[in-house]
Amino acid sequence: MSSMTRTRSEETYAVSGLSHRYPAGDVLALQGIDMVLPKGSVTALIGPSGCGKSTLLNILSGLLRPTDGGVTLFGSPLTGPPDEVAHMFQKATLLPWRTTLENVVLPIEIRDGKKAAKAAYGKARDLLRMVGIGDFEAAYPQALSGGMAQRAAICRMLITEPEVFLLDEPFGALDELTRERMDIELLRIAKDSEATVVLVTHSIPESVFLSDRVYAMSARPGRIEEVIDIDLPAPRTLDTFSDPHFVDRVGQVRRALNRGHGYDGQ
Amino acid sequence: MTVSEVRQRDTQEERMGRRRGVAAVRGAGKMLNRLPTWAAVLLIIVVVLALWQLVVSLGTISELVLPSPLSVGGQLVIVTQQLIGGEYLLGQLWITIQEVLLGFGLAVTVGITVGLIVGQTEFGRKGVMPIFVLLDATPKIAFAPVFIAWFGFGIASKFLMAAFMSIFPIIVGTAAGLAATSEEEIKLFRSMKASGWDIFWKLKVHRALPFVFTGLKIAVVAAVTGAVAAEFIGGGIGFGEQVRVAAARIALDRVFALILYLSVLGLLLYLAVAWLQKKLTFWDQPGRDR
Ligand SMILES: Nc1ncnc2c1ncn2[C@@H]1O[C@H](COP(=O)(O)OP(=O)(O)OP(=O)(O)O)[C@@H](O)[C@H]1O
Ligand SMILES: [Mg+2]
Numbered sequence: 001m002s003s004m005t006r007t008r009s010e011e012t013y014a015v016s017g018l019s020h021r022y023p024a025g026d027v028l029a030l031q032g033i034d035m036v037l038p039k040g041s042v043t044a045l046i047g048p049s050g051c052g053k054s055t056l057l058n059i060l061s062g063l064l065r066p067t068d069g070g071v072t073l074f075g076s077p078l079t080g081p082p083d084e085v086a087h088m089f090q091k092a093t094l095l096p097w098r099t100t101l102e103n104v105v106l107p108i109e110i111r112d113g114k115k116a117a118k119a120a121y122g123k124a125r126d127l128l129r130m131v132g133i134g135d136f137e138a139a140y141p142q143a144l145s146g147g148m149a150q151r152a153a154i155c156r157m158l159i160t161e162p163e164v165f166l167l168d169e170p171f172g173a174l175d176e177l178t179r180e181r182m183d184i185e186l187l188r189i190a191k192d193s194e195a196t197v198v199l200v201t202h203s204i205p206e207s208v209f210l211s212d213r214v215y216a217m218s219a220r221p222g223r224i225e226e227v228i229d230i231d232l233p234a235p236r237t238l239d240t241f242s243d244p245h246f247v248d249r250v251g252q253v254r255r256a257l258n259r260g261h262g263y264d265g266q
Numbered sequence: 267m268t269v270s271e272v273r274q275r276d277t278q279e280e281r282m283g284r285r286r287g288v289a290a291v292r293g294a295g296k297m298l299n300r301l302p303t304w305a306a307v308l309l310i311i312v313v314v315l316a317l318w319q320l321v322v323s324l325g326t327i328s329e330l331v332l333p334s335p336l337s338v339g340g341q342l343v344i345v346t347q348q349l350i351g352g353e354y355l356l357g358q359l360w361i362t363i364q365e366v367l368l369g370f371g372l373a374v375t376v377g378i379t380v381g382l383i384v385g386q387t388e389f390g391r392k393g394v395m396p397i398f399v400l401l402d403a404t405p406k407i408a409f410a411p412v413f414i415a416w417f418g419f420g421i422a423s424k425f426l427m428a429a430f431m432s433i434f435p436i437i438v439g440t441a442a443g444l445a446a447t448s449e450e451e452i453k454l455f456r457s458m459k460a461s462g463w464d465i466f467w468k469l470k471v472h473r474a475l476p477f478v479f480t481g482l483k484i485a486v487v488a489a490v491t492g493a494v495a496a497e498f499i500g501g502g503i504g505f506g507e508q509v510r511v512a513a514a515r516i517a518l519d520r521v522f523a524l525i526l527y528l529s530v531l532g533l534l535l536y537l538a539v540a541w542l543q544k545k546l547t548f549w550d551q552p553g554r555d556r
Pocket of ligand 2: 054055
């Protein structure tokens with residue numbers, strides 16, 4: 001591989017010694033975070049509520065400047081929201097005066113103007129159909145359920161074909177079965193586009209199923225408790241859930257989280 | 267049967283009788299509740315007019331003090347004929363309409379502009395907006411003589427008074443509306459690398475509209491009041507002057523008929539604003555943000 005000309009770093013993100021303190025309330029949200037996210041990898045962040053997962057995503061997307069430590073994206077320091085990164089927030093945040101379709105093409109409209117947005121309608125329709133809400137393209141967000149709104153927000157994230165997906169509890173409002181289907185769909189898209197994915201979840205099985213690596217975090221201050229490599233073969237399918245190796249890893253993540261909670265042992 | 271038993275039975279019967287009465291009232295109440303809005307409004311108007319006519323016809327109140335609905339109706343026909351005939355009265359109504367539209371138009375343009383400037387910064391919202399709220403709370407109508415003194419007896423003093431009466435709710439509504447955008451929405455736009463221009467036009471303006479319209483609906487009614495009040499004070503022009511002259515002649519039936527026309531003017535303008543609001547903020551349903 002040494003013959004390859006490297007214009008960009010092999011790592012998507014490199015985070016070192018990162019801490020963040022919110023001035024409001026003087027909260028130390030993150031402390032001493034180190035992580036390296038290889039290109040094309042899927043990373044899951046899991047941990048108790050308030051341990052700084054959303055804060056970390058906001059820092060990775062360039063929305064928030066950490067009080068300490070450095071973040072590089074493709075080898076260069078992060079200074080603001082980069083073009084290659086798309087962020088899906090914990091709340092779907094669809095604009096109520098736009099139809100579902102118009103919401104999905106919003107990033108195109110902002111980047112390239114109204115004409116380009118209209119030209120992207122076909123692609124947006126394909127995405128909506130893929131996540132199972134194709135019939136709702138003309139509906140306004142008020143008519144969508146919470147889970148449908150989240151799926152529309154995923155389409156809005158995918159429309160620009162980003163190289164990095166930052167997902168904050170993307171499937172939190174979905175039922176178990178739809179969620180598993182969406183998980184598989186998301187993995188397929190990520191692999192097809194060789195995207196790097198960082199995903200926050202509260203579901204231990206989901207974190208293991210989706211990722212190459214799980215960062216188990218603990219709270220007050222938010223720290224990384226344990227890094228668990230998930231060496232399950234690809235492609236992952238519904239059978240993966242019953243693989244003994246999968247069950248093993250789920251147990252390992254659970255123990256790490258328990259330790260972070262101070263429950264040591266059981 | 268002991269005394270206490272008798273008393274008990276009595277009260278029981280009483281209670282049942284009362285219950286029957288209550289049930290009858292409840293039944294009537296339920297029927298009223300089922301009426302559509304137009305029928306309910308019509309019912310109340312008819313009842314009030316009938317009582318009013320009765321009071322005047324019985325001579326309880328003199329016609330001089332309170333004209334009967336029938337004589338007001340008669341005057342309404344006369345006023346309508348004078349308007350349709352394109353006589354002097356139509357010209358006076360047209361003057362008042364011009365004053366209201368010019369005043370409201372001025373208030374909308376200046377009010378939204380000032381509101382945007384004030385609402386743009388935290389300083390404006392914290393330091394400047396309370397001053398406008400305070401100004402809005404003054405009895406603005408008392409300034410009408412001042413406007414006559416400053417801008418003369420012509421149309422200018424009238425439409426400027428209309429603008430003065432209606433501008434403050436527009437400023438306050440616009441400025442408050444600019445703060446209505448949520449932190450999450452700003453974050454979403456920033457993550458998409460949106461320019462300040464895009465954040466303003468594609469986000470903040472939409473979020474501000476419901477607040478702007480709340481101000482506009484108050485303002486449009488206030489503009490009519492302002493124009494008519496200024497006409498009362500001086501100049502001898504407009505529909506307000508016609509009201510004043512009729513009142514001076516103690517022709518109260520004509521006064522009522524003229525006021526009815528002014529009310530229709532205010533109502534039509536209000537409905538126009540409400541219609542536009544429905545068109546532009548159809549999406550505004552509290553608690554259904556996704
Ligand atoms: N804007 C802010 N100002 C002040 N403190 C904040 C702010 N945002 C987050 N915090 C604090 O930082 C800590 C981490 O918050 P964060 O939202 O990152 O947690 P999280 O892991 O995403 O939690 P959850 O699973 O509930 O979404 C919390 O203690 C929170 O109170
Ligand atoms: Mg969060």
